[in-house]
Amino acid sequence: MNSGIQKLILSASLLLPLNSLAASDSYLNANLSSDRRVDLLLQEMTLDEKIGQMCQFVGEASDIDFDSKDTKTDYTLALGARAGLIKEGKIGSFLKVSTFEEANILQGLAEESRLKIPLLIATDAIHGHGMYMDATTIYATQIGLAASFEPELAELMAEYTAREMRATGFHWAYSPNVEVVRDARWGRIGETFGEDPYLVTQMGNAMVRGYQGKDFSSPSNVIASAKHFVAGGIPYNGVNGAPADVSERTLHEIFFPPFIGSIDNGVYTIMPAHNEINGIPAHAHEGYLTDLIRGEWGFEGFYVSDWMDIQRLETAHKIVDSEKQADKVAVLAGMDVHMQGPGFFDNVKALVQEGEIPQSRIDDAVSKILYAKFQLGLFENRYTSQETVDTTLLKKAHRDLALKTAQKSIVLLKNSGVLPLKQGVERILVTGPNADHQALLGEWARVQPDSNVITVLEGINEQYASDSTIDHIAIARHDLISKAELSAVSKSAKKADVVIAVMGENSLRFDPNKTSAENVDRPTLDLVGNQIELLKNIKASGSTLIVVLVNGGPIASEWLTENADAIIEAWEPGMYGGRAIAETLVGKINPGGRLPITVPRSVGHLQSFYNYKPSAFHRGGFYLSSRKPLYYFGYGLSYTTFDYTDLTVPKTMATNDSLTMTIDIKNTGAKDGDEVVMIYLNDKVSTVTTPVRKLVAFKRIHLKRGEQKTLSFTIDNKDFALLDRHMKSIIEPGEFDIIIGDHLKVATVMVEK
Ligand code: BGC
Secondary structure, eight states: OOHHHHHHHHHHHHTOOHHHHHHHTSTTOTTSOHHHHHHHHHHHOOHHHHHHHTEEEEOOOTTOOTTSTTHHHHHHHHHTHHHHHHHTTOOOEEEOOOOHHHHHHHHHHHHTSTTOOOOEEEEOOSSBSTTSSSOOOBOOOHHHHHHHTOHHHHHHHHHHHHHHHHHTTOOEEOOOBOOOOOOTTOTTGGGSOOSOHHHHHHHHHHHHHHHHTTTSOSTTOOBOEEEEETTTTSOGGGOTTOOBOOOHHHIIIIISHHHHHHHHTTOOEEEEOSSEETTEEGGGOHIIIIIIIIIITOOOSEEBOOTTTTTHHHHTSOSSSSHHHHHHHHHHHTOOBEESOSSHHHHHHHHHHTTSSOHHHHHHHHHHHHHHHHHTTTTTOOOOOHHHHHHHTTOHHHHHHHHHHHHHHOEEEEESSOOSOOTTOOEEEEESTTTTOGGGGOSSOOOOOGGGOOOHHHHHHHHTTTTSEEEEEOOOOSSOOOHHHHHHHHHHHHHOSEEEEEEEOOOOTTOTTOSSBTTBOOSOOSOSTTHHHHHHHHHHHTSEEEEEEEOSSOOOOHHHHHHOSEEEEOOSOOTTHHHHHHHHHHTSSOOOOOOSSOBOSSGGGOSOOSSOOTTTTTTOOBTTBOSSOSBOTTOOBOSSOEEEEEEEOOSEEETTSOEEEEEEEEEOSSSOEEEEEEEEEEESSOSSOOOSOEEEEEEEEEEOTTOEEEEEEEEOGGGGOEEOTTSOEEOOOEEEEEEETTTTEEEEEEEEO
């Protein structure tokens, strides 16, 4: 029986008029479940329309005058062939769309297509909606959020970012970046949560929840993308996208867990990495994309390629000899959406017609993409308005959170008693390339209106309104401080009581002079250019030298560590970073952040991380240099002190049980403050090697001076597991040390069968 007759009989039996039944049984009926709507829509789609959903293009509105009355005509002209493709249903999603007007125009064109399928509009909203053409809220970058050790902050940031995205017509964040860093030369560290798999996992999970809510069905949710799968943080030479030659064991122990966490938290898209992993490019890795991630880990969403990376299977990895073969290998491996451009459509269509790609693979990809569009409510509501934009961007709650992310991420690395600064300081010199620079915003942010950003200089001026003289010597470039600038600083430093030198990196996305970012990796980990020379001159002047670092990846400078009177690691603290830094300098904020990444002694000491295997240094160290890093993961000072007492850990634990332990923490100093309590495990003897310690729990708490709290932690039994010689996860009975913080307290538990 054909489906038309079936419908007729059904309608007669329900006594409903035919047209209302048609409406109710249509993919356009919002009362049906997203799954049902996907099934109905799929039945109506041609092969062209299906492959169209897998195709992503870039917007191109940058040169359009959105004030002109003819915006739509102008823009449609600029779109050229793409406008036609959208109307034919041959484009499913966009990235690099600049404004909400552009998003609306694109959606209007999609609504003219036969099936009216809305577009998914994606962006690199990494720490705020920073790629948007207009001013938005810019938070601290991920490395700073990780330093806060407060996943709740990351979750709220993602939630607020999603609101700003939806208000402007965007539905898909290429975030979180849950890569673990093992090579500090890599220029993308600011985008990551650092070196520890557990911390990265907790932060990534929080961001997925923040973006997607329960099931991304609310009008303020977006879909997230866990990226980049996998091991991009351990590339040859520290160079972005270079091969990862890494053992299967290390992949399982270090690099996979954050992705598993994101999947368990419902992440709907995953972006493979530019790299190859042990000889197989990520975008062609069927064993990972299909068997491991979908098959074993239960990923139900879809994959989006990274920028042009399917083409690169031919041009960079050379595993195929044509773009068509590249498309074939990628789609068969499991890739669903192609970022970006033409070519893919025709190739995939031909491959399906030739029987090289089964139709079922296409249906599988398209169903998942359509599910997101239904679930996000785009068929009902694809447009946005000026009013929504105006009432959502830069809301007070968002801006307050931006300040909080900066305050909470600051790590005090050194303090020879000079901080907090006294109010009565007569003359302060503020200098350095980051003193009055928007590098504070970090990677994936456009330059913002000056009135929306508080630089360090402005922050200090806020704190010392009238009673001190604040001098400023501007430094134009991070990598090249001129002779004139050097001598002006030396002169001014001699007159100052205190010099605040704001040094570091510049990773602003569109700055031609950036010193570290995507595709700008670091051949040195020291301060770039002649920044140290500037600091040496200041030191020679005899003034107190306080160094504030603004950077994504760790700055390794022995001279700095030994010679500065105080060092504040501010990371890339976002739009209000200057206020947070100044509040920390004067003690209104007591720094409570901790390092999410080890600061090595030099680039020659790489790889440098805290969770190394026990034999790492059993045969010695380096010529004329300590093997110890400048600062380990987890390090950070405070203006107060904390005492740890009464660690209670059960003497024994069964392998199928969890472990509950308590510890008392008291603020024993003179100021209120935050403490990050960290719990590490060490498996004392194991049949395969295990790290000297690994983080398994943490909590950041606030304690008033004199206040004491008892904290309780439950450690899951799977944290005691290792991968045996056959890569099977088992818990071996025996003794485990429970280590609190940096060996502040240690207890031993016997794990019994
Ligand atoms: C980056 C991704 C990003 C994409 C789109 C790529 O070069 O690796 O992280 O999401 O560009 O902008």
